[in-house]
Amino acid sequence: MKALWLENNQISLRDIPQPNQPNEALIKIRMAGICSTDLELVKGYYPYAGILGHEFVGEVVQAPEKSWLGQRVVGEINAVCGSCESCLSGRPTHCENRSVLGIANRAGVFAEYTSLPLENLYRVPDSVSDEAARRPSR
Ligand SMILES: [Zn+2]
Numbered sequence: 001m002k003a004l005w006l007e008n009n010q011i012s013l014r015d016i017p018q019p020n021q022p023n024e025a026l027i028k029i030r031m032a033g034i035c036s037t038d039l040e041l042v043k044g045y046y047p048y049a050g051i052l053g054h055e056f057v058g059e060v061v062q063a064p065e066k067s068w069l070g071q072r073v074v075g076e077i078n079a080v081c082g083s084c085e086s087c088l089s090g091r092p093t094h095c096e097n098r099s100v101l102g103i104a105n106r107a108g109v110f111a112e113y114t115s116l117p118l119e120n121l122y123r124v125p126d127s128v129s130d131e132a133a134r135r136p137s138r
């Protein structure tokens, strides 16, 4: 798939394999937003190399639960593992394997596809447009 890759303050268009996480949803990106965090990442304020972007609306094309297929969704950007000691003791915000979409340890959304756990997803009602759903940048 095509993806915008950030490395050493440079963005390049790359052709890379699409996400393959069978325990997560595979989401086809419909529209993405650029926010100030993206600009700061490009300037190098945080160390991150990989696919940029975390504000999006997309369509679920693969999922461990069939009811999600074809759903238009947005996503919570902080993902937890659900299996470390902190997660198992009910403190997922302290997850040792936490990742943040397009910001830390997780490929972002400036690509044809992205991947997120089902518990991160919110269904977008038909009455809400893509433009409104992907959260406007400011
Ligand atoms: Zn943002």
Ligand SMILES: [Zn+2]
Pocket: 080, 081, 082, 083, 084, 085, 086, 087, 088, 092, 094, 095, 096, 097, 098
């Ligand atoms: Zn965890």
